[in-house]
Amino acid sequence: LQDLTEEHSLDMARRNFIADASHEFQTPLTSIGVTAEFLLEEEDKESREGYLRSILEQQRRLTELVDDMLLLSRLESRPPQEEMEDLDLVELVELVTLEHREHPLASEVTFSTSLPEDALCKGRRDDLIRAIGNVVGNGVKYVRKRFDDRPGGAISISLEDRDSLWVLTVDDNGVGISETLGASIFERFNRGDSSRTRQGWGQGGYGLGLAIAKRIVDSHGGTIELIRSQGGATFEISLPQSKRP
Ligand code: ADP
Numbered sequence: 001l002q003d004l005t006e007e008h009s010l011d012m013a014r015r016n017f018i019a020d021a022s023h024e025f026q027t028p029l030t031s032i033g034v035t036a037e038f039l040l041e042e043e044d045k046e047s048r049e050g051y052l053r054s055i056l057e058q059q060r061r062l063t064e065l066v067d068d069m070l071l072l073s074r075l076e077s078r079p080p081q082e083e084m085e086d087l088d089l090v091e092l093v094e095l096v097t098l099e100h101r102e103h104p105l106a107s108e109v110t111f112s113t114s115l116p117e118d119a120l121c122k123g124r125r126d127d128l129i130r131a132i133g134n135v136v137g138n139g140v141k142y143v144r145k146r147f148d149d150r151p152g153g154a155i156s157i158s159l160e161d162r163d164s165l166w167v168l169t170v171d172d173n174g175v176g177i178s179e180t181l182g183a184s185i186f187e188r189f190n191r192g193d194s195s196r197t198r199q200g201w202g203q204g205g206y207g208l209g210l211a212i213a214k215r216i217v218d219s220h221g222g223t224i225e226l227i228r229s230q231g232g233a234t235f236e237i238s239l240p241q242s243k244r245p
Helices: 002-041 045-077 089-101 125-147 179-183 209-219
Strands: 085-088 110-114 120-123 154-162 165-172 223-228 233-240
Touching (some): 045 209, 085 125, 089 125, 089 165, 125 154, 125 165, 125 209, 125 233, 209 233
Antiparallel strands (some): 085 120, 154 165, 165 233, 223 233
């Protein structure tokens, strides 16, 4: 009986996934169609270029959506194949921070970091970079949603040793998160109302980034939590430490 119940809930999950995903595809697909129709009627060269650019932007976002869905389904359907390797989390965090700090859209965002000398753990490098990147990227995205290109936005990133775990804290003073969303923020396709209004910052807007981050962190025996959601947001990722050889 338990097998049947499990089978049933898997089936439900699959159906929900397909329904949610199809829904996400509808808007950009409709928009591409409408824009293409305008394009057919339009003679002015500049307006035609504008329509074409808009089609390309939608295409880019659809590609991102498909990539994220494939990654999520890979993470959900089977345990990762790649072996865990010895990693230094400090190096990964520095890499991710640098990438975001240097981004032209983040020029008015202040980054601060507090990192130990090293932080050894076992993991899959690319996956962990992705998970940390999604959380830091959100910080930048939602700080910008509040401050835009004005100064005042800040992100602080710290890594500390806590009871044989490495705890990475990513803190921002962006728009914050409503209580309702906060309760299910790691579920796929869950996102805030305004998440799609800003274009042009990394991936996202579909509510898959944190679902992906959670699957990755879980598969490393770690946890990811939202620990503050008012006046900005704070996320914590904890990962088991590995011993120095
Ligand atoms: P998205 O691609 O929409 O950003 P995520 O899964 O990464 O998807 O995040 C889900 C939702 O959680 C977002 O739509 C946004 O509303 C909210 N969120 C995530 N991180 C933050 C943050 N640092 N500040 C404010 N809201 C956030």
